[in-house]
Amino acid sequence: MATVLSGNGAAAWGFRLSRVQCYPYYPITPSTACSQQISRWVNDGAMNTVTINAESEHSAASQIIAAGKDVRSGTATSSKGLLYMIEVLENAAGGSIPCGLFIGNRATGAPINIWADNSDAYAMRDSGLIQLFAADGQEALDNIIQGYRIAEDLGVRLPFAVNLRGFTGTHAYEGVEIPQEIDVDRYLPPFAPLNPLFAPEKPVTYGAMLSATFYRRHKRNQMAAMSNVAEVALKAGREFGEIFGRPYGLFEWVGDEKAELVVALMGESASPGDAVTRHLQGKRGIPGVALLKIRLFSPFPAREIAQALAKAGTKALVVFEEGLHHGAVFPPLAQRIATATHLHLGTDAPKVASVIGGLGGSEVRQDHFQQMFNLADNIAEGRPYRTEPYWLDIAEDPIFAESEKEAAPQLWKRWGEVWKKQARKEKYFDPLPKNTEEIRIYSRAGQGAITSAVGFTGAGIESGLQLLTVPAFGSERRGAIITTDTLVNDRGKRKIRSFNRAWDVVILYDDTILSSPEHNVLEGLKEGGVLLVNTSRLRVTKIREILSASESRLRVFTVPASEIAQGLGLSHLNMAMLGALHRVYEKVPFEKAFGYYEKHVPRPRESSLEAIQQGHAQTTDREAVRAKKERRLVVSGDFLDWRPEDHSYDLWPTALEEIQLG
Amino acid sequence: MKLLPRSRPRRRDYLRIPSARKRWIRAMNDSKPNTQSGSQKIQDRAHLLSARSRHKEYLVSGRLVTIRDPEAGPETTRSDAANAGSKSHMVAPKTLTVAEVARESPDGIDTQKVLSEMADIGPQARLLLVRSGEKLMRAEVFEDPRICMDIQRGAVVENLTEKPADVSGWRTHEFFIDTKGCLGDECGRCAIVCPENAIHLMGRGPGSFHEIDPLACKGCFICWVECVRTAADCILVDGKTFDPTMRSKHFGE
Numbered sequence: 001m002a003t004v005l006s007g008n009g010a011a012a013w014g015f016r017l018s019r020v021q022c023y024p025y026y027p028i029t030p031s032t033a034c035s036q037q038i039s040r041w042v043n044d045g046a047m048n049t050v051t052i053n054a055e056s057e058h059s060a061a062s063q064i065i066a067a068g069k070d071v072r073s074g075t076a077t078s079s080k081g082l083l084y085m086i087e088v089l090e091n092a093a094g095g096s097i098p099c100g101l102f103i104g105n106r107a108t109g110a111p112i113n114i115w116a117d118n119s120d121a122y123a124m125r126d127s128g129l130i131q132l133f134a135a136d137g138q139e140a141l142d143n144i145i146q147g148y149r150i151a152e153d154l155g156v157r158l159p160f161a162v163n164l165r166g167f168t169g170t171h172a173y174e175g176v177e178i179p180q181e182i183d184v185d186r187y188l189p190p191f192a193p194l195n196p197l198f199a200p201e202k203p204v205t206y207g208a209m210l211s212a213t214f215y216r217r218h219k220r221n222q223m224a225a226m227s228n229v230a231e232v233a234l235k236a237g238r239e240f241g242e243i244f245g246r247p248y249g250l251f252e253w254v255g256d257e258k259a260e261l262v263v264a265l266m267g268e269s270a271s272p273g274d275a276v277t278r279h280l281q282g283k284r285g286i287p288g289v290a291l292l293k294i295r296l297f298s299p300f301p302a303r304e305i306a307q308a309l310a311k312a313g314t315k316a317l318v319v320f321e322e323g324l325h326h327g328a329v330f331p332p333l334a335q336r337i338a339t340a341t342h343l344h345l346g347t348d349a350p351k352v353a354s355v356i357g358g359l360g361g362s363e364v365r366q367d368h369f370q371q372m373f374n375l376a377d378n379i380a381e382g383r384p385y386r387t388e389p390y391w392l393d394i395a396e397d398p399i400f401a402e403s404e405k406e407a408a409p410q411l412w413k414r415w416g417e418v419w420k421k422q423a424r425k426e427k428y429f430d431p432l433p434k435n436t437e438e439i440r441i442y443s444r445a446g447q448g449a450i451t452s453a454v455g456f457t458g459a460g461i462e463s464g465l466q467l468l469t470v471p472a473f474g475s476e477r478r479g480a481i482i483t484t485d486t487l488v489n490d491r492g493k494r495k496i497r498s499f500n501r502a503w504d505v506v507i508l509y510d511d512t513i514l515s516s517p518e519h520n521v522l523e524g525l526k527e528g529g530v531l532l533v534n535t536s537r538l539r540v541t542k543i544r545e546i547l548s549a550s551e552s553r554l555r556v557f558t559v560p561a562s563e564i565a566q567g568l569g570l571s572h573l574n575m576a577m578l579g580a581l582h583r584v585y586e587k588v589p590f591e592k593a594f595g596y597y598e599k600h601v602p603r604p605r606e607s608s609l610e611a612i613q614q615g616h617a618q619t620t621d622r623e624a625v626r627a628k629k630e631r632r633l634v635v636s637g638d639f640l641d642w643r644p645e646d647h648s649y650d651l652w653p654t655a656l657e658e659i660q661l662g
Numbered sequence: 663m664k665l666l667p668r669s670r671p672r673r674r675d676y677l678r679i680p681s682a683r684k685r686w687i688r689a690m691n692d693s694k695p696n697t698q699s700g701s702q703k704i705q706d707r708a709h710l711l712s713a714r715s716r717h718k719e720y721l722v723s724g725r726l727v728t729i730r731d732p733e734a735g736p737e738t739t740r741s742d743a744a745n746a747g748s749k750s751h752m753v754a755p756k757t758l759t760v761a762e763v764a765r766e767s768p769d770g771i772d773t774q775k776v777l778s779e780m781a782d783i784g785p786q787a788r789l790l791l792v793r794s795g796e797k798l799m800r801a802e803v804f805e806d807p808r809i810c811m812d813i814q815r816g817a818v819v820e821n822l823t824e825k826p827a828d829v830s831g832w833r834t835h836e837f838f839i840d841t842k843g844c845l846g847d848e849c850g851r852c853a854i855v856c857p858e859n860a861i862h863l864m865g866r867g868p869g870s871f872h873e874i875d876p877l878a879c880k881g882c883f884i885c886w887v888e889c890v891r892t893a894a895d896c897i898l899v900d901g902k903t904f905d906p907t908m909r910s911k912h913f914g915e
Contacts (some may be wrong), residue, residue, distance in 0.1 A: 095817070096817075153804075155806075195818045204821060206818055217813050220809050
């Protein structure tokens, strides 16, 4: 039974189930919640682990290295924090210390940017760590357990890092299968140090100075251990599948077995690519397509990937990359793939093009993959293509341009001939089927929208659907307007993590959002979709009037959620809104969901449940009988102390946690 | 050149062993398990550190901090703790080659089976044995990934098997401690400051003295400068107790 967890929460479970014995950390967005969760477990006695509040990432890394000589150790970090760790991480690799890192991937600036890309992972590329990329929370959890298994293998003994894209990975809430402890113990043997620091009969020195001869010979050994990783990882992934039912390879091949056109990438951005690949598969006039999701980045499984591409008869390979390699011909992944294919396949190697996107939290959308497959098609046809990276979402530097006006003049001078020979083929741009139903909440930061969405996600998962909630996080202050998106998939077992951005329901936690000049709440709302507004002063007709939507098929509902909350003495209106959501969206049955809420609602539980009931009952699409005076909730201390993680973890404890914590 | 500058007595004052340190050295020597009185002495002057830990108390006597359980009655010194814990301390796992397995035939494994498994791998085959006390926790055959077998995994140096290098060629002067001048275990300053750990205390109590290991001494002069007796009649350099040129170079006199 899947439990609702964020990517960070899943990573924390990975460390917990791996029985990490020492976990020093220094928090940094977006991986903070992982460390926070672990220190909470340690405080509650659920984990028998030493946590250290380090004074910097540099110290945290030094501490996992020191501890890793005797016990299993790990930490989590991101961005500049990882860069600060790199100085000592080479000692972990050189010292053959199998410690573990979870990285919520984030841009490294300047300019400062807290959102996702792979800059940090690429910066640590040459530190000698094993680098695994996870596509969602489940994979992060599984990869951490497997990471320890691979890193501690007696033929390897190297540190590892598990990467998950910041926010869309680390802060996305979805159903995660938490493996049983007993199974993990069967899979991952207890830590065995090869050269413990505290064994008095055999004192050892780590990090002694070595002259050229010995240094050189040691580095030869280190590389030999690294070259064992691919084989060990394959075995570990296979055995993981045997025990937990989720086998892992060095990469995942999604799409046709014979694929002329392949898009290669790493990590969470594969979600929209997945949807596009399955959509394009078997379409008339489109050759075989596949998505190559690379899981093991370092050491790069060059031979295995080259063989897979040769077997599939790939002609054109477009490598999508969320990071840069300043001054190099291609960014890191494209460069590794190009080297691999040319070394192993020679003149039969597919043509490799590079595309850069997703930088600094840039959205990676379905239409990007449509463009990339179109580009691959052109390359396979023998049309000329760039020998430097293409970029996504740069208006002055589009992938397809027909005239000089569409591109920056200096680029047209250089690549004009290439642009002129490209063909934009409409068959690649057919809109994707809307297989999912999507809900968007507009709220003010601090109103508890994420809490209610996470609760809704949990209830949905329990009723057998697949749900995904991705809140938007930013530099907004409390009170700013934020969005929280939830995806509901009721078709089959295959997980969908890609939003179509066509909303079935749009919810406003605050009627003042209607007048925000920055937000058009009707944008993306489906024809015949629902707009649900928390208001006691506006009538349905008035709302239609404000939105100039008097004639449209839009269905408008109102609920006096603030009033309900105030009546019950609650400081948050989110529970009343949760009840109201069930009234306007019935895919998750209210009766069933209420059973879930009875176990999991935030404290005070009685009032919260009552608020859900009242919100559900008082939602209406009619004219409100009496227009009430606007009421404002009193801001309480609880309200000001609000953290999204607190709500999601503390107030929505998972069933399993409750059992374990008694 | 003035041979005995006026400032010398003051410097000598500065370099004299502080009385607190003398007491500490005595206490250290006395606190050996057999001497009850010494241990008693420490307790007399000891005070408890106001530590935040609920689980342990920290007893400070001189420069020695002893950790003990609260209200544990008689103190547990560090050395006692080490002795008491000898059963629970960490034991390094063993990594054996084929030849070593054949020779030792370790307890708890099917030697024949393991040997044939190792033979399949070849000369790089190793057997890892992890024990906790007498209990065998893990026995695993694996292939040693090293190419250069003279370097340990992680470039770890095994301190006890490492032979000290002969660095006598580094020094340009010969250093020798005159046993008549040396204060022995009353002092020990040179042994503490030696960066190469080349000075060792010989004997105990009156008549004890320090000795310089001629293979390990790099001739850095630190002991000579730091000697509480200002090396007046203690450390000989090239057989001389006093050399004005050298003095002026190292003491700036």
